[in-house]
Amino acid sequence: xxxxxFSNAEVAKAVNSRFIATWVNRQPGFHNCDTNAExxxxxxxxxxxxxxxxxxxxxxxxxxxLHYGSGHQYPPLFLKELDFVLELAAAVCDPRLxxxxxxxxxxxxxxxxxxxxxxxxxxxxxxxxxxxxxxSAHQSRRDSYAEGMRHLGRVHHDLVAKSGSLNGPxxxxxxxxxxLFENGFEETMEGDRNRERRDAPGMK
Amino acid sequence: MNRLAALAALLLVAASxxxxxxxxxxxxxxxxxxxxxxxxxxxxxxxxxGGAKPWPLYNQGVQWTVPLDLAARKARESGKLLMVxxxxxxxxxxxx
Numbered sequence: 001x002x003x004x005x006f007s008n009a010e011v012a013k014a015v016n017s018r019f020i021a022t023w024v025n026r027q028p029g030f031h032n033c034d035t036n037a038e039x040x041x042x043x044x045x046x047x048x049x050x051x052x053x054x055x056x057x058x059x060x061x062x063x064x065x066l067h068y069g070s071g072h073q074y075p076p077l078f079l080k081e082l083d084f085v086l087e088l089a090a091a092v093c094d095p096r097l098x099x100x101x102x103x104x105x106x107x108x109x110x111x112x113x114x115x116x117x118x119x120x121x122x123x124x125x126x127x128x129x130x131x132x133x134x135x136s137a138h139q140s141r142r143d144s145y146a147e148g149m150r151h152l153g154r155v156h157h158d159l160v161a162k163s164g165s166l167n168g169p170x171x172x173x174x175x176x177x178x179x180l181f182e183n184g185f186e187e188t189m190e191g192d193r194n195r196e197r198r199d200a201p202g203m204k
Numbered sequence: 205m206n207r208l209a210a211l212a213a214l215l216l217v218a219a220s221x222x223x224x225x226x227x228x229x230x231x232x233x234x235x236x237x238x239x240x241x242x243x244x245x246x247x248x249x250x251x252x253x254g255g256a257k258p259w260p261l262y263n264q265g266v267q268w269t270v271p272l273d274l275a276a277r278k279a280r281e282s283g284k285l286l287m288v289x290x291x292x293x294x295x296x297x298x299x300x
Contacts, residue, residue, distance in 0.1 A: 002295065012265025015287060021266050022275035023289040054291040061280035089285055097285060176290065187292055 001054065001072055008075040014082050019058075026177075046141055047074045048148020050182035057172060057179075058085040064099045064169035065159065066092075067111075069152055070181040081152070084114055099169040107169075108160045115156035122149035151182040268295055 005011050015021050051071035058066045058081075067085050088110050092103035125146040130139045158180055162170045269275040272288060279286045289295075 001289065002291075006266045006289075009265055012267075015266050018284055019287040020275045020279040020282065020284050021268050021287045021289065022270055022272050023268055023291060023295045024272055025292065025294055026290055027292045054289065057286075057288040057290065059286045059288060061276050061284075061286060063276060063286070066285070085285065095283075097279070097283060172288065179290075 001056065005073060005075050005078050011075050011078055011082075014079060018082070018086060046072060047077060047145040048072060048151075049144055049185075050148045050151035051185040052181040052183070053186045055179045055181070057176070058082075059172050060089070060093060060097050060099055060169070062098060062169075063172040065172050065175055067159070068155060068175065068179060069148075070179055071148070071151075071183075073148065077148070084110075101168070103169075104163060104167065107163055111156040111160045115153040115160075118149045118153035118156070122146045122153065125149065147182045151180065154180050 006015075049072040050069070053071065055068055055070040056073075057068040060066065066088050067081065069081060073081065088107070089097065091106040091110060092099055094100050125142055128142055130142065159170055159175075162174060269278055275286060275288075278284075
């Protein structure tokens, strides 16, 4: 995301105009010099890589989650997700961007609509024929894209379920350390032992 | 008297700057030792004294506000939503 998507001029413009962007390092002090993941993304030009390694959340200023996606999404897809977040915010937030009390039906309807779109895209991708001379890299790219669509669909459904059980918005703290992902790749070793105990400052 | 002369000579030698005996070889003069070498094409590492160095390919364009509580306050004041990128590492640093 840092290398490709957040460095894309169109994404930067869209993010800067409608969002305040912040980042949280969930494991300060950890460092490795392995840039293989970045090189692989650059080489194969993946559209999606729904890894556990990092996650992008969209929330109201009160830290109520609107949407999120784990791992890498290439700029055209990420721009679509930004559009969805803005559409959702317009439907469920008041003019001061506070989640409205009676917004659950709209929250559910929009998430379900987009889950269906992602599911349909996943099916379309999985039906794509890979020409024999395109090789395994092409198939890997296709499968990773389909995996990313499945992931976003699951996120939509999960947020609907969580908001239903809470009868209101989902606080960021509820998913910040337990977000969904499709593949368990992480640059940290041994399953990220600190992940369960770190909360971002200012979180409810 | 002889003892005093010997002591004086000893003190004089001790006070003079250290000099290698003539003909002694220094480390730099020794032939290279057999063993592993860095590959010719190795690039400078991504770390500097244990800390990650900035990598210019990261983080081009998006303006970031940290920490999260400051970003939330700024979002409230400016009427914008929040985007929170949760990662292992610092935004502008190389590697992870």
